[in-house]
């Protein structure tokens with residue numbers, strides 16, 4: 001097993017004011033372990049601190065609900081509104097900085113999938129996986145647009161207040177912002193629906209509102225995806241032209257870094273070439289990109305558990321994507337839940353010692 005210390009993945013990286021000791025990003029992962037008032041516990045602070053102490057370059061937080069009105073799906077998802085909530089995240093930032101890492105909160109509005117759901121259009125949602133009914137989705141009205149923009153602005157101000165190095169807008173996976181892009185979920189006939197320009201309008205309004213709030217130099221990441229949690233096969237960008245329109249619009253609205261959420265980073269985005277959605281997004285926008293999806297994990301076609309001897313995978317093909325300049329940063333999700341020490345293990349070539357991920361690991365914060 002070869003030592004990867006010299007690999008570009010483990011070299012420092014900077015973009016504008018953002019300076020990272022290496023190119024490994026902790027992917028945002030909801031853990032639903034805050035107190036019901038949205039305040040962080042000591043265990044959550046220690047969970048992020050442990051990844052920073054183990055050399056993760058940039059920690060993106062679990063999704064943080066931007067308000068307690070419509071944004072959340074469960075009240076144990078943390079928030080960043082009240083003094084107590086802000087104080088909790090300040091402790092995380094201080095701990096991450098003390099360990100040499102950088103931190104970005106992920107701002108999340110669950111939209112159609114919220115406990116009190118709103119979306120671009122009214123909808124009846126299928127039951128939850130446990131069979132319980134979901135409430136009807138209410139179509140957003142002018143007051144809702146104003147309220148949601150203000151919630152994002154407040155969270156962005158508080159992201160700065162706690163000393164974050166950047167912030168990430170969760171625009172992926174079928175939640176509020178993503179649902180505006182989807183012609184299936186967005187059937188509006190006003191300026192926020194219909195043409196691709198109209199469907200992009202609200203997510204871009206959120207980006208511009210946050211950019212105005214944080215000033216010109218504070219780094220903004222935007223996470224987007226083709227897929228959504230209730231339809232892994234959804235396609236929003238049918239080819240490079242449609243993707244280009246979107247990523248260029250994000251850049252022009254003030255996004256600095258694209259976080260391209262794919263379920264498998266090595267999957268080709270379009271039939272015409274083997275390139276990933278992340279590589280395409282980088283080339284078409286000229287912006288740096290974070291790639292994500294099954295890094296060091298079994299690459300099966302479905303979600304059935306892998307045979308034990310294949311549970312962890314050599315991350316070499318991903319390291320090569322960084323070396324080849326296809327992507328800039330690599331986000332690691334489930335493998336970092338199972339292995340707080342993912343960076344030292346992979347950097348020293350000991351990827352075979354990685355603990356396989358399993359859902360049982362989600363019950364505790366370790």
Ligand SMILES: Cc1cc2nc3c(=O)[nH]c(=O)nc-3n(C[C@H](O)[C@H](O)[C@H](O)COP(=O)(O)O)c2cc1C
Pocket residue numbers: 027028029030031062063106170172223261262263292293294295297331332333334335362
């Ligand atoms: C338990 C869990 C919670 C997640 N929560 C979020 C989230 O809050 N925000 C988000 O953008 N993605 C979320 N994701 C998706 C991950 O960020 C990541 O994109 C996905 O797990 C693929 O990366 P991986 O194969 O390395 O795990 C979550 C994934 C998992 C497994």
